[in-house]
Amino acid sequence: MTSLPQASAEALATSQALSQHIAAEIAAADGWIPFSRYMELALYAPGLGYYAAGSAKLGAAGDFTTAPEMSTLFGATLARQIAELLPQTAGVIYEFGAGTGKLAADILQKLEQLDALPARYVIIDLSADLIERQQTLxxxxxxxxxxxVTWLSTLPDTLDGIVIGNEVLDAMPCEMLLHDGRHISQRGVSLEDGRFVLTERALQDTTLTELAQSLIPAIAGYGSEISLTNRAFIRTLAERLTRGALLFIDYGFPAHEYYHPQRHMGTLIGHYRHHTLTDPFYLPGLMDLTCHVDFTAIAETGLAAGLDLIGYTSQAQFLLNAGITDELALLDPEDVRHYVPQSAAVQKLCSPAEMGELFKVIGFGRGISIDWIGLIQGDRCHTL
Structure with a gap:
């Protein structure tokens, strides 16, 4: 860890305060909390969690880079898809977890060029710090x-429009499971000598037990994750969507790849200043924690809730279908300072060796057309 960038004294003080807060909750819960609760506190504890405190998160000065931060063409291409669907609804765009606000700005700018502006653009975000940055941008x-543009911290009672989320599902708390060859245990967090450690307890939640028994390979030492939060989120959106679309972009796999016998270490990772860490307890509140998305679970949950599964494909296929190369062609190649980095970003967004294959796109609809430009070719629903 000595080679990692040093945190400021102020940041370290915030991390220490969060650690004390989590330790107090562990003590109040007889010495053990589920990992999902630890992750929720590490990311979202008011004023202290990673997304609730004031540290830079995205871009060169932050901990990781997202597609909207890399290129305006990502948002412009999404806007092409949204413009096709928006007139079939009440004309509202709902974006979850809007980061710096760059995706919203890029989408709105392109929709204005297309003469297809929404009636409203609603950003739903829990981070007061990020909301302030979004408003400034x-x-x-x-x-x-x-x-x-309006900002909400809670979900509206009804949704009639286009719901989008880029790297939202991966930031939701997940349960950690461990198979010892005979039984599956739920992993949680305890304290040993004042430090957080992973410890196991017998499964008690019926839903989690059933899912774990159906998904976790019976291999001694096999660890993985299940996100009940993701499933609940999709169910809630489905309940409130009267008409429109859900469009999510994130990194992950279908279940047969997610719970492959060789993926025995699971998918949980931390991001700190553009370094990937496997220790979930490194500087709580200063490191992002994410879990890859089980897209089979997302698809099954949406279908069970009565949504139409429109399609599932790679990010590369979706962006190419929706016209990212057309967006690139609109730029002036003679403007080397602008064109070259944008061209390189498109390469990274679409390359199978970069983000193009690991990131997936899944779309659901209700009461609107099932023909979406972004999902017109390369559908992979049969792999879910």
């Missing part, structure tokens, strides 16, 4: 469209 880039 949109005020600087699109001041004339700021009145179309």
């Amino acid at each position: 949109l005020r600087e880039r699109l001041p004339h469209l700021l009145d179309k």
Whole structure:
């Protein structure tokens, strides 16, 4: 860990305060909390968690880079898909976890060019710090469209429009499971000599037990994750979606790949200053924690809730279908300073060796057309 960038004294103080907060909750719960609860606190504890405190998270100064931070063409290409679907709804876009606000700005800018602006653009975010950054960015880039954007911290009772989420599902708390060759245990967090450690307890939740028994390979030492939060989130969206679409982009696999016998270490990882870490307890509150998405679970949950599964494909296929190369062609190749980095970003977004294959796109609909430009070719629903 000595080679990792040093945190400031202020950041370390925040991390220590969060650690004390989590330790107090562990003590109040007889010395053990599920890992999902630890992850929830590490990411979202008010004023202290990773997404609730004021550290830079995205871009060169942050801990990781997302597609919207890499290229404006990502948002412009999503806007092409949204423009096709938006008129079939009440004209509202709902974005979850909007990061710096760059994706919202890029989408709105392109929709304005297409003469297809939404009636409203609703950002649903739990981070007061990120909301402030989003407002600042949109005020600087699109001041004339700021009145179309509203911010909410809770989900509306009904949704009629296009719901989008880029790298949202992976940031939701997950349960950690461990098979010892005979039984599956639930992993949680305890304290030993003042330090957080992973410890196991017998499964008690019926739903989690059934899922674990159906998904976790009976291999001694096999560890993996199951996200009940993801499933609940999709169910809630389905319950409230009266008409429209759900479009999620994230990294993950179908279940048969996710729970492959060789993936015995699971998928949980931490991101700290562009370093990937496997220790979930490194500087709580200063490190992002993520878990890859089980897209089979997402698809099954949406279908069970009465949504139409429109399609599932790789990020590369979706972006190429929706016209990212057309967006690149709109740029001036003579403007080398702008064109070259944008071209390189498109390569990274679409390359199978980069983000193009690991990231997937899944789309659901209700009461709208099932023909989406982004999912017109290369559908992989048969692999779920």
